[in-house]
Amino acid sequence: MSEKFRGVAWILAAVLAFVVPTVFVYQTVVDLSSPYPASVTAPAAVAAAPRDTVFVGVISRYPSSVIFRGYQPVMDYLSATTGRYFALRLGGSYEETVQQLVHGRVTAAFLGAYLYVKAHDEYGVVSVVQPLNEDGVPSFRSVLITREGSDIRGLKDLVGRRVALPPELSYSAHWLMSRAMPMAGLDFKSIGSVRYLPHHHAVVYELLRGNADAAVVKDRVAREFLGRGVRVVVTSDPIPGAPIVVTAKHDEQLVAAITKALVGLTPRDPAFARITANWDPEFAYGFTRAPDADYDRLRAMLGLRVR
Amino acid sequence: MMRDTHSGRSSLRVQVVTTVGVVVVALMSLISLVVLHRTRSQIIEQQRQDAVAVARTFAIPAVDAMIVGDQTQSAAADVLDNHVRTFMAATDGAVSVSIVDPAGRILAHSNPRLVNRVLTDSMALRTSRSAAPASAVFQDDDARWVIEAAVPLQVGGKRWGGALIRFDAEPMRRDIRRLFVQLLLITLIVTFATLGLLYMLVDRITSSLAALVSEVDKIDFESDQPSTLEAPRNEIGYLIRHFDLLKSRLAQSRRQLTAAQHQVYQAEKLASVGRLASGVAHEVNNPLNGIRFCVHGMQSDPHNAELTERYLGLIDEGIRQIESVVQKLLGFARSQPATFERISINEQLQVVLDLLEFQLRKKEVVTQVALPPDLPAVRADATLMKEVFMNLLMNSIDAVEQGGSIRVQSGEAEGDAVFVSITDNGSGILEEHTSQIFEPFFTTKETGRGTGLGLSVTLGIVELHGGTIRVHSAPHLQTTFTVVLPRERAA
Numbered sequence: 025m026s027e028k029f030r031g032v033a034w035i036l037a038a039v040l041a042f043v044v045p046t047v048f049v050y051q052t053v054v055d056l057s058s059p060y061p062a063s064v065t066a067p068a069a070v071a072a073a074p075r076d077t078v079f080v081g082v083i084s085r086y087p088s089s090v091i092f093r094g095y096q097p098v099m100d101y102l103s104a105t106t107g108r109y110f111a112l113r114l115g116g117s118y119e120e121t122v123q124q125l126v127h128g129r130v131t132a133a134f135l136g137a138y139l140y141v142k143a144h145d146e147y148g149v150v151s152v153v154q155p156l157n158e159d160g161v162p163s164f165r166s167v168l169i170t171r172e173g174s175d176i177r178g179l180k181d182l183v184g185r186r187v188a189l190p191p192e193l194s195y196s197a198h199w200l201m202s203r204a205m206p207m208a209g210l211d212f213k214s215i216g217s218v219r220y221l222p223h224h225h226a227v228v229y230e231l232l233r234g235n236a237d238a239a240v241v242k243d244r245v246a247r248e249f250l251g252r253g254v255r256v257v258v259t260s261d262p263i264p265g266a267p268i269v270v271t272a273k274h275d276e277q278l279v280a281a282i283t284k285a286l287v288g289l290t291p292r293d294p295a296f297a298r299i300t301a302n303w304d305p306e307f308a309y310g311f312t313r314a315p316d317a318d319y320d321r322l323r324a325m326l327g328l329r330v331r
Numbered sequence: 332m333m334r335d336t337h338s339g340r341s342s343l344r345v346q347v348v349t350t351v352g353v354v355v356v357a358l359m360s361l362i363s364l365v366v367l368h369r370t371r372s373q374i375i376e377q378q379r380q381d382a383v384a385v386a387r388t389f390a391i392p393a394v395d396a397m398i399v400g401d402q403t404q405s406a407a408a409d410v411l412d413n414h415v416r417t418f419m420a421a422t423d424g425a426v427s428v429s430i431v432d433p434a435g436r437i438l439a440h441s442n443p444r445l446v447n448r449v450l451t452d453s454m455a456l457r458t459s460r461s462a463a464p465a466s467a468v469f470q471d472d473d474a475r476w477v478i479e480a481a482v483p484l485q486v487g488g489k490r491w492g493g494a495l496i497r498f499d500a501e502p503m504r505r506d507i508r509r510l511f512v513q514l515l516l517i518t519l520i521v522t523f524a525t526l527g528l529l530y531m532l533v534d535r536i537t538s539s540l541a542a543l544v545s546e547v548d549k550i551d552f553e554s555d556q557p558s559t560l561e562a563p564r565n566e567i568g569y570l571i572r573h574f575d576l577l578k579s580r581l582a583q584s585r586r587q588l589t590a591a592q593h594q595v596y597q598a599e600k601l602a603s604v605g606r607l608a609s610g611v612a613h614e615v616n617n618p619l620n621g622i623r624f625c626v627h628g629m630q631s632d633p634h635n636a637e638l639t640e641r642y643l644g645l646i647d648e649g650i651r652q653i654e655s656v657v658q659k660l661l662g663f664a665r666s667q668p669a670t671f672e673r674i675s676i677n678e679q680l681q682v683v684l685d686l687l688e689f690q691l692r693k694k695e696v697v698t699q700v701a702l703p704p705d706l707p708a709v710r711a712d713a714t715l716m717k718e719v720f721m722n723l724l725m726n727s728i729d730a731v732e733q734g735g736s737i738r739v740q741s742g743e744a745e746g747d748a749v750f751v752s753i754t755d756n757g758s759g760i761l762e763e764h765t766s767q768i769f770e771p772f773f774t775t776k777e778t779g780r781g782t783g784l785g786l787s788v789t790l791g792i793v794e795l796h797g798g799t800i801r802v803h804s805a806p807h808l809q810t811t812f813t814v815v816l817p818r819e820r821a822a
């Protein structure tokens with residue numbers, strides 16, 4: 025009798041010894057709680073824009089999200105190196121950015137070379153620095169592009185075709201209409217249709233969608249799409265880089281700080297690659313000073329008065 | 332006895348099954364736990380990564396909307412609301428989305444009523460300010476398991492806030508639960524299958540052992556027949572084969588023992604006869620001398636009829652005397668195989684005493700004989716009994732001094748038995764010899780006087796009759812050998 029009871033007790037103990045841990049493991053396993061990593065619970069300090077924020081304008085050469093992602097890191101760099109807080113203030117058009125600058129809503133602005141020459145004449149704005157290209161030279165080119173497989177081989181093939189261009193105040197638009205066509209002995213009126221789009225990327229998309237047969241954009245933008253359905257047909261002569269400008273009544277100290285920060289950062293700098301990793305591709309080779317005289321070459325090309 | 336073997340067998344089985352069972356359960360549990368832990372971690376990690384990936388994708392257009400909102404100086408709220416709504420509709424398992432500005436104000440939410448509320452939950456506030464995408468799994472306010480991914484809405488140093496996206500974690504939990512059940516089932520199946528197999532195996536082994544044990548129990552050493560067990564081709568079979576060998580060796584040594592005993596018996600008999608012969612020669616010599624003296628007298632005076640008549644009477648008496656001696660000798664040496672019949676112990680004792688009469692007389696032994704006439708008969712072999720008494724009496728005669736005394740007594744003993752005791756006042760037996768005297772060839776007598784077989788043969792005969800023999804000795808006072816025989820020999 026007692027032996028039988030002992031046997032039953034043993035079996036019960038064995039079953040318990042299995043069931044209790046099993047239940048425990050089950051409870052542990054279905055409790056999925058896994059918290060945020062500690063770094064998340066110690067959040068980044070939220071920087072509120074201070075009163076003396078330096079607002080910087082950018083002409084609407086690209087979609088605003090593209091500009092923001094490429095230019096905000098430049099602002100972060102300036103904030104970190106100059107001791108002032110820099111923030112972007114994007115304009116809705118090329119003209120708006122000039123107006124923002126003139127009316128003091130922005131302290132500095134990224135303009136196009138062509139737009140600068142005009143704004144310099146009109147409002148006396150001053151160029152400070154300009155980006156370098158891959159050859160270490162402060163210049164860029166405009167390119168006539170078409171879709172891969174298109175029969176357009178030169179400017180003369182544009183006759184009767186649809187052409188998409190960036191805003192009229194961009195050098196690219198100006199180059200095709202006022203320089204490339206006339207120099208090729210063609211009348212821009214012979215182009216089937218011309219459409220001006222808000223920015224360079226929109227121009228390329230329009231070309232790729234087939235709503236245009238050819239387009240002109242900055243070489244930096246064309247390069248983004250090489251090998252993705254875009255072919256370069258004609259390349260312009262080099263023209264001076266698109267400058268960062270300030271008004272005539274500028275804060276010398278601030279301008280010196282900006283100049284020092286941007287010109288002082290060269291590709292030879294070991295930190296260069298890390299710092300510029302997220303910068304717009306146009307700024308991938310650093311900056312150099314942009315004396316107004318650099319733009320005389322452009323003025324000459326445009327047939328403008330050289331001071 | 333039977334119970335013992337049985338419980339010993341089952342305890343072996345319980346031991347083996349329990350031990351292996353515990354080991355198997357432990358091993359399987361360990362493997363299952365490792366698999367469970369790893370797979371679970373993988374599932375959770377994968378789901379968290381997926382959640383973060385989806386949240387990152389969600390953040391791109393949200394940031395675009397913020398940028399455009401900033402640029403056009405208009406609230407991005409409409410675009411964000413639209414984005415949230417589209418996202419919720421398009422994403423399976425999305426539970427909620429909230430976009431929180433750096434101050435903790437909700438800019439957009441999958442539940443529009445929450446828009447513009449300010450977060451007070453410090454945890455949510457913190458995660459909404461996370462600098463890098465991250466995720467967590469927890470139970471929400473409705474006790475539903477969710478994976479929350481937090482992504483910053485940020486470009487470089489410009490921050491618009493953070494997005495917190497919750498996904499349903501119940502399917503993941505179901506997967507993990509299913510995994511748990513599967514592993515548990517596998518563990519149980521493997522365990523029980525192993526234990527079942529083991530149980531059967533041990534059962535086979537123990538039942539073979541049990542068969543072997545019962546075979547040992549009913550072993551018949553008289554027979555040379557090999558055991559009836561079939562020997563399986565394993566260790567048990569090996570055991571059975573060797574058991575058979577052992578059995579045949581036992582039988583063989585028994586046969587050898589029997590043969591040896593027979594030889595010993597024969598040798599002892601010869602020895603006894605030899606020693607008897609010396610007594611007998613004397614017994615025969617006396618009448619023979621008388622007869623020769625008479626014949627001589629008759630030859631020297633052949634015509635003396637009176638003398639001749641007297642001498643012939645003497646010769647006849649001598650011959651009768653010789654005849655009786657020969658008769659006695661023949662009676663002792665007769666009948667080889669043991670034949671049990673109802674005999675009178677007293678009669679046999681008397682025959683032996685008559686045979687030894689000369690030796691007793693020569694040593695001037697004072698012999699007392701107390702044999703109650705009504706002693707019950709005993710079933711025994713007469714010749715063997717005479718040999719027993721002959722051996723004991725000869726030992727006493729050897730032991731006593733000239734003129735010593737020997738008492739021979741018989742009577743009824745306890746338990747339906749009869750006893751015979753022979754007591755002498757001879758040299759006696761040393762304490763250290765009492766355990767050896769029944770061994771064959773143990774003797775204290777000089778060479779040629781004793782073989783040392785007498786008592787060992789005596790013991791063999793007494794035991795054959797189911798009786799016992801005891802000795803009690805106080806040297807030079809008295810030494811008593813007592814033989815107790817059952818009246819009917821036990822089967």
Ligand SMILES: Nc1ncnc2c1ncn2[C@@H]1O[C@H](COP(=O)(O)OP(=O)(O)OP(=O)(O)O)[C@@H](O)[C@H]1O
Pocket residue numbers: 602722726727730755757758759760768773774775776780781782783784785786787810
């Ligand atoms: N009545 C006795 N008194 C003293 N010693 C005895 C007596 N009976 C036996 N013994 C001792 O036991 C020994 C063994 O006796 P056992 O009869 O076996 O052999 P044995 O008498 O020596 O030789 P045998 O084979 O001729 O009888 C004797 O040698 C003797 O020492």
Ligand SMILES: [Mg+2]
Pocket residue numbers: 722725726781785786
């Ligand atoms: Mg003897």
